[in-house]
Amino acid sequence: MTVMTAADLQDFLAREFPQVSELNLRIEEARDRYVRVRMPFDDRHLRPGGTVSGPAMMTVADCSVYLAILATLGGVAQAVTTNLNANFLSRPEPKDIVAEARIIKLGRRLAFGEVDIFSDGVTEPVAHVTATYAIPGGGRADA
Amino acid sequence: MTVMTAADLQDFLAREFPQVSELNLRIEEARDRYVRVRMPFDDRHLRPGGTVSGPAMMTVADCSVYLAILATLGGVAQAVTTNLNANFLSRPEPKDIVAEARIIKLGRRLAFGEVDIFSDGVTEPVAHVTATYAIPGGGRADA
Amino acid sequence: MTVMTAADLQDFLAREFPQVSELNLRIEEARDRYVRVRMPFDDRHLRPGGTVSGPAMMTVADCSVYLAILATLGGVAQAVTTNLNANFLSRPEPKDIVAEARIIKLGRRLAFGEVDIFSDGVTEPVAHVTATYAIPGGGRADA
Amino acid sequence: MTVMTAADLQDFLAREFPQVSELNLRIEEARDRYVRVRMPFDDRHLRPGGTVSGPAMMTVADCSVYLAILATLGGVAQAVTTNLNANFLSRPEPKDIVAEARIIKLGRRLAFGEVDIFSDGVTEPVAHVTATYAIPGGGRADA
Numbered sequence: 285m286t287v288m289t290a291a292d293l294q295d296f297l298a299r300e301f302p303q304v305s306e307l308n309l310r311i312e313e314a315r316d317r318y319v320r321v322r323m324p325f326d327d328r329h330l331r332p333g334g335t336v337s338g339p340a341m342m343t344v345a346d347c348s349v350y351l352a353i354l355a356t357l358g359g360v361a362q363a364v365t366t367n368l369n370a371n372f373l374s375r376p377e378p379k380d381i382v383a384e385a386r387i388i389k390l391g392r393r394l395a396f397g398e399v400d401i402f403s404d405g406v407t408e409p410v411a412h413v414t415a416t417y418a419i420p421g422g423g424r425a426d427a
Numbered sequence: 428m429t430v431m432t433a434a435d436l437q438d439f440l441a442r443e444f445p446q447v448s449e450l451n452l453r454i455e456e457a458r459d460r461y462v463r464v465r466m467p468f469d470d471r472h473l474r475p476g477g478t479v480s481g482p483a484m485m486t487v488a489d490c491s492v493y494l495a496i497l498a499t500l501g502g503v504a505q506a507v508t509t510n511l512n513a514n515f516l517s518r519p520e521p522k523d524i525v526a527e528a529r530i531i532k533l534g535r536r537l538a539f540g541e542v543d544i545f546s547d548g549v550t551e552p553v554a555h556v557t558a559t560y561a562i563p564g565g566g567r568a569d570a
Numbered sequence: 571m572t573v574m575t576a577a578d579l580q581d582f583l584a585r586e587f588p589q590v591s592e593l594n595l596r597i598e599e600a601r602d603r604y605v606r607v608r609m610p611f612d613d614r615h616l617r618p619g620g621t622v623s624g625p626a627m628m629t630v631a632d633c634s635v636y637l638a639i640l641a642t643l644g645g646v647a648q649a650v651t652t653n654l655n656a657n658f659l660s661r662p663e664p665k666d667i668v669a670e671a672r673i674i675k676l677g678r679r680l681a682f683g684e685v686d687i688f689s690d691g692v693t694e695p696v697a698h699v700t701a702t703y704a705i706p707g708g709g710r711a712d713a
Numbered sequence: 714m715t716v717m718t719a720a721d722l723q724d725f726l727a728r729e730f731p732q733v734s735e736l737n738l739r740i741e742e743a744r745d746r747y748v749r750v751r752m753p754f755d756d757r758h759l760r761p762g763g764t765v766s767g768p769a770m771m772t773v774a775d776c777s778v779y780l781a782i783l784a785t786l787g788g789v790a791q792a793v794t795t796n797l798n799a800n801f802l803s804r805p806e807p808k809d810i811v812a813e814a815r816i817i818k819l820g821r822r823l824a825f826g827e828v829d830i831f832s833d834g835v836t837e838p839v840a841h842v843t844a845t846y847a848i849p850g851g852g853r854a855d856a
Contacts, residue, residue, distance in 0.1 A: 303480055304482075338489055339489055342482060342511065343486075346482055364515065365515055366823070367513065367796050368481065368511075369510070369511070369655045369700065371700060371702065372507065372511075374675070375507075388659070388686075389695070391659075394795070396657055398698070400674075412682065412700065414698065416657065416795070509702070512843065514796075514825055516818040516820075517818070531841055532837065539800055539802055557841065557843060590768075624794045625772035628771050628772075628797065629772075632767055632768055651801055652800065652801050653798070655798045655799075656796065656798075657796050658793065658796070
């Protein structure tokens with residue numbers, strides 16, 4: 285059951301996460317345990333050398349896992365990240381970033397997901413992120 | 428040997444990392460293998476609930492380890508993060524964030540550091556980060 | 571190109587990794603960038619409560635990524651783990667452990683892989699591991 | 714308040730963790746939020762090249778954080794590891810391994826610690842580990 289659609293999540297992001305509004309994230313797809321999010325290319329996220337910065341990619345990854353939890357459970361807005369592990373694999377090209385987040389485990393109190401991060405149109409990922417969220421009020425009743 | 432001072436690093440940050448200028452980071456102390464960096468409290472880094480966001484803390488941590496490498500080796504500006512692991516321990520208070528970064532290992536090709544992140548004036552850390560940097564041109568000759 | 575088969579890897583493991591011989595690992599499948607490894611159930615890997623221990627699972631994961639590198643590159647026996655991040659998701663059942671390792675990035679000097687770890691016959695993974703290996707002599711010429 | 718001494722922990726380890734008995738771990742010091750554990754050198758933990766294996770070091774690290782929790786809280790035997798992140802910094806020498814574990818955060822439901830791992834008598838650590846434990850029955854009442 286998908287309880288928030290891509291459009292719902294786009295509204296939610298604008299309303300509840302004004303601090304990432306400058307990243308101009310676009311939620312391209314949302315379904316049970318999955319979202320795909322695009323971060324348009326923008327010079328402001330660059331590091332020396334013309335590459336997208338690690339912190340910008342970690343921000344997208346953190347948001348994406350959160351949005352995938354919402355796509356699955358609905359508006360449990362108070363989930364908080366407890367661990368995030370990022371591996372930077374290749375220098376991103378000066379292109380849009382596309383993040384694909386999948387929820388691997390959705391328990392009563394913890395959700396765990398992974399994110400593959402791509403330079404738009406490039407097959408090999410530029411980064412891989414795992415993240416754990418605590419769900420204070422409880423997640424799935426059956427988990 | 429400290430080859431870049433706190434003032435040097437502050438200049439470097441402004442010049443080479445315009446993408447973090449809005450965080451308004453203040454380098455309070457820099458010495459061999461160590462820096463302390465302050466991120467002034469700013470509503471824009473907040474998450475719902477009035478707490479400093481995880482991505483803002485990861486950005487400070489990533490910068491801090493990089494600056495501690497520079498404080499030790501000088502301007503090896505092309506070091507790149509290969510791994511960052513963040514554990515979020517407590518909800519930060521609506522206060523300045525203070526990050527203390529220490530380099531644990533400085534080899535020829537890799538540097539590894541850890542960062543304790545505090546809400547200003549609070550004893551227990553709110554987050555703990557480890558980060559690995561690749562140093563493409565080589566680091567210490569003796570490592 | 572798969573340069574070591576499952577049988578090759580089984581021989582290699584017995585010869586080069588006597589320290590894991592007691593885990594009695596069985597390499598069930600090996601192909602380009604992928605291996606599946608079974609650890610038969612054995613009371614000696616148990617923790618209080620009848621569950622397979624975390625260290626036993628991390629050992630299988632570490633070996634599995636290494637074997638997947640060998641399945642792809644051949645006998646580069648000196649690859650060394652530089653980072654391993656394990657998330658323990660559910661209590662394993664008192665059953666065989668099955669680890670599926672995939673190489674996500676295979677560069678000239680670094681390989682990065684992830685491992686899904688299952689209790690035999692159970693759909694949801696009990697653990698998820700990512701691991702980075704340094705390849706001292708160099709990996710793929712084209713990466 | 715230290716509620717289990719080094720001798721208490723040594724007994725506990727023998728009784729509750731028979732699966733690590735072959736590592737012959739020696740608890741050298743235990744106090745509030747801290748333990749130091751020695752793993753005597755033993756050829757069986759070696760990898761090709763005469764170095765102590767990563768899994769042996771991760772096993773010591775995982776045990777050490779658990780023992781440091783017990784040294785602080787007493788016999789909450791059911792704490793379970795939820796995340797372990799290991800960074801391997803240098804090739805260990807063929808010597809005893811000494812692990813120093815510190816608890817950084819001890820909350821009601823989660824404990825977080827870090828471990829510096831040394832080759833005996835060598836100043837620079839060979840590995841650094843962070844680990845999170847869930848404490849099902851609850852930890853500190855005041856945390």
